[in-house]
Amino acid sequence: MPSSSAKRQAQDLVLPYGKHPRIELGQQSTVDAEYRNDEASTSANKADQICRGCQKIDFEAIFSEDRRDPRLYKIWGNRRFILSHMNRQSNCTLCQFFYSTREPPLDETVVDPVYCLRVFPAKGELGAWELDFDDSPAFIVVPILDNYPFRFQDTHGIIMELSETPENFCGRQIQPQVDLSVIKGWLEICDNNHKALCKQKPNPQVPKGFRVIDCVTRKIVPWENVANPKQYVTLSYVWGSFKGKFVTRGGAIPSPLPGTIEDTILLTTNLGYRYLWIDRYCITQDDAMDMHIQIQSMDEIYQQSVVTVVAAAGDDPRYGLPGIGATPRERQPCVKVGNKTLVYTPYVRKEILNSNWNSRGWTYQEGLLARRKLVFTATQVYFQCNAMHCLESIRAPLKNLHTYKNVRMRDMVDISRVFPLRGLGKSPNDLDKRLNEYLQRSLRYERDMLNAFRVF
Ligand SMILES: [Zn+2]
Numbered sequence: 001m002p003s004s005s006a007k008r009q010a011q012d013l014v015l016p017y018g019k020h021p022r023i024e025l026g027q028q029s030t031v032d033a034e035y036r037n038d039e040a041s042t043s044a045n046k047a048d049q050i051c052r053g054c055q056k057i058d059f060e061a062i063f064s065e066d067r068r069d070p071r072l073y074k075i076w077g078n079r080r081f082i083l084s085h086m087n088r089q090s091n092c093t094l095c096q097f098f099y100s101t102r103e104p105p106l107d108e109t110v111v112d113p114v115y116c117l118r119v120f121p122a123k124g125e126l127g128a129w130e131l132d133f134d135d136s137p138a139f140i141v142v143p144i145l146d147n148y149p150f151r152f153q154d155t156h157g158i159i160m161e162l163s164e165t166p167e168n169f170c171g172r173q174i175q176p177q178v179d180l181s182v183i184k185g186w187l188e189i190c191d192n193n194h195k196a197l198c199k200q201k202p203n204p205q206v207p208k209g210f211r212v213i214d215c216v217t218r219k220i221v222p223w224e225n226v227a228n229p230k231q232y233v234t235l236s237y238v239w240g241s242f243k244g245k246f247v248t249r250g251g252a253i254p255s256p257l258p259g260t261i262e263d264t265i266l267l268t269t270n271l272g273y274r275y276l277w278i279d280r281y282c283i284t285q286d287d288a289m290d291m292h293i294q295i296q297s298m299d300e301i302y303q304q305s306v307v308t309v310v311a312a313a314g315d316d317p318r319y320g321l322p323g324i325g326a327t328p329r330e331r332q333p334c335v336k337v338g339n340k341t342l343v344y345t346p347y348v349r350k351e352i353l354n355s356n357w358n359s360r361g362w363t364y365q366e367g368l369l370a371r372r373k374l375v376f377t378a379t380q381v382y383f384q385c386n387a388m389h390c391l392e393s394i395r396a397p398l399k400n401l402h403t404y405k406n407v408r409m410r411d412m413v414d415i416s417r418v419f420p421l422r423g424l425g426k427s428p429n430d431l432d433k434r435l436n437e438y439l440q441r442s443l444r445y446e447r448d449m450l451n452a453f454r455v456f
């Protein structure tokens, strides 16, 4: 169970962006349009809004300098700019940006520390230092006194250039609504390349009495009646203390549905799928035998689904999938420096590990078993299959990060990876790790504990 201070830190991560001033972008629906609009609006009024302290940071020089020195790749290097002039009330757009992206002091008792801006090679931080491409810089604002970690990704996020350069690591600004083409792109890469690790059996072997929701008719249908292609999406979520209705006698799912369920139906159809499995509706609640059969087959049900949607935001199914339906996300702050735009790119590991979803034994099992996961957090969407993982906030040169013949992403590329490499893992060591991860989770009932670990 995450400590209360870990939880506090996770909350700190989310709150500042809402509270502090930032440069707002336009309202266009596409990322491209947002980006162009941002360039226009910030360049118009930026000239007199950069303070003297920030003017000393020569971004042009930083972006043009050679970062290919191998000694710099594994660490953040020594390049730093003291931000002693930065404060909450500043009118300077850069100060405001830096302030809103700062890391909290490691020592929670420290108040108002002096911060510095560190510069380092993005690919070193993201685990691609040995690969011969891209030397774009990344930045972070950390307290100067802290012996801030030189380990990778211990921070809540980093600052990167907002760009679409396909062969570089760059930032992708989170918008209130998810750009589904990004998610489709990830699924497509997996479908087309990860044949050995992620391939799905053509005809899923489902348990007797298996039923799914038809998202078009909103009725429960037996698997035998499912049209081709025979594939279904699964949902992993926490029901919590919410009381909701079950399926009607006529086999229709209840209406209205809690937000998360409604959003998952919308996402399923928007991704081009039709059928969805959700335990609450697809297992007959008053039939002990059916319940037993379906629960015993939970591992196959998750493993064989075409993708598992993980609802990792909020405490119950009323919260919704942020960015899909009515629950919007915060735009991450960004700022213009010279001819570049910098954007804050949050990591996702801590947010998912500290979520209520991750604190339950059942859901952890579902996460481990699912072949491909789309995790919805309050901040962004995270994808992981058995061969690759991607963050919505970071545009990674996925092709360059894959091994020969694109079988899988290279193991060393660890961009805030959440689940173990290649699912359950293969060696006894992996199993040990899984056991330890499991024991750290809180289980509401002992019965849960036995059932949740049955798969091992
Ligand atoms: Zn400033």
Ligand SMILES: [Zn+2]
Binding pocket: 189, 190, 191, 194, 197, 198, 385, 386, 387, 388
């Ligand atoms: Zn894959």
